[in-house]
Amino acid sequence: MTQVAILGAGVMGETLLSGLIRAGRRTADLMVGEKRPERARELEERYGVEVLGNVEAARKADTLALVVKPQDMEDLLKEIAPVVRPGQLVVSLAAGITTAFIEAHLPEGAAVVRVMPNTPALVDEGMAAISRGSHCDEEHLVEAESLMASTGKVIRVPERQQDAVTAISGSGPGYIFFVVESMIEAGVHLGLPRATATELVVQTVVGSAKLLRETGEHPTVLRERVTSPAGTTAAAIRELEDHKVRAAFLTAIEAARDRSRALAEGL
Numbered sequence: 001m002t003q004v005a006i007l008g009a010g011v012m013g014e015t016l017l018s019g020l021i022r023a024g025r026r027t028a029d030l031m032v033g034e035k036r037p038e039r040a041r042e043l044e045e046r047y048g049v050e051v052l053g054n055v056e057a058a059r060k061a062d063t064l065a066l067v068v069k070p071q072d073m074e075d076l077l078k079e080i081a082p083v084v085r086p087g088q089l090v091v092s093l094a095a096g097i098t099t100a101f102i103e104a105h106l107p108e109g110a111a112v113v114r115v116m117p118n119t120p121a122l123v124d125e126g127m128a129a130i131s132r133g134s135h136c137d138e139e140h141l142v143e144a145e146s147l148m149a150s151t152g153k154v155i156r157v158p159e160r161q162q163d164a165v166t167a168i169s170g171s172g173p174g175y176i177f178f179v180v181e182s183m184i185e186a187g188v189h190l191g192l193p194r195a196t197a198t199e200l201v202v203q204t205v206v207g208s209a210k211l212l213r214e215t216g217e218h219p220t221v222l223r224e225r226v227t228s229p230a231g232t233t234a235a236a237i238r239e240l241e242d243h244k245v246r247a248a249f250l251t252a253i254e255a256a257r258d259r260s261r262a263l264a265e266g267l
């Protein structure tokens with residue numbers, strides 16, 4: 001079985017690690033490189049996985065998953081470059097960082113794949129988009145897909161779309177949680193106990209998401225079905241439109257896309 005090293009085991013690194021284990025990969029085929037010793041110990045205890053230095057892990061593994069922050073990527077690449085082999089699959093999950101940047105720091109021929117995952121991967125409902133670097137063949141892409149499929153859905157996109165993908169599905173859970181927080185707070189303002197408001201909102205979001213996925217209907221159609229003439233939903237949506245919530249989503253998502261581009265420049 002392919003040996004996978006996860007270098008950088010914070011929120012997303014652990015999400016990938018736990019997903020691979022849930023998907024049936026043996027811990028003997030997995031290893032972790034993590035800078036913070038206390039975090040490394042935590043993961044060793046929680047998953048029984050071996051924690052090694054980055055160089056040793058990169059040497060031992062067939063596939064490397066780079067899951068450090070974009071700002072830490074250059075240092076990590078410089079550290080592992082001496083042991084990375086031509087044809088070795090190097091999957092980066094970092095926002096903004098291009099395959100060209102990674103390739104420029106690694107020996108010629110490293111098979112780089114850029115991935116944008118998201119945190120629902122923790123419950124196997126992740127959405128990941130993958131893009132090939134210049135030395136990837138179909139086999140590399142299939143292996144990267146299989147890595148990410150352990151935590152949810154995977155699609156292939158051209159790399160030029162990755163900043164937009166990051167702004168939509170990478171950061172997307174953050175927007176949904178923001179909406180959820182806002183609705184719970186509104187329920188509390190209307191006098192509902194916080195626990196009641198939370199239960200109502202969470203189930204409403206899960207139910208709405210399931211309805212979207214299972215019916216395949218356009219969200220406008222589903223919204224129209226909720227909106228009775230001169231009813232409560234119409235009254236609420238009029239306020240959302242008056243407060244330009246739709247426009248706010250557009251500018252917010254543009255800001256995330258621009259931030260992803262800036263991360264590529266080390267800003």
Ligand SMILES: NC(=O)C1=CN([C@@H]2O[C@H](COP(=O)(O)OP(=O)(O)OC[C@H]3O[C@@H](n4cnc5c(N)ncnc54)[C@H](O)[C@@H]3O)[C@@H](O)[C@H]2O)C=CC1
Nearest residue numbers: 008009010011012033034035067068069070072094095117
């Ligand atoms: N959190 C999220 O929702 C998503 C994160 N990402 C990407 O995943 C990457 C990691 O993000 P998070 O997990 O949220 O950050 P995090 O800060 O939780 O984890 C990063 C980990 O890398 C470790 N680290 C830093 N330098 C290292 C090095 N040289 N060697 C080994 N370990 C090192 C840190 O100690 C930390 O545990 C980022 O590039 C981010 O853009 C992508 C999609 C979603």
Ligand SMILES: O=C(O)[C@@H]1CCC=N1
Nearest residue numbers: 094095166170171172
């Ligand atoms: O906020 C971030 O930069 C990372 C990338 C996408 C989601 N979280």
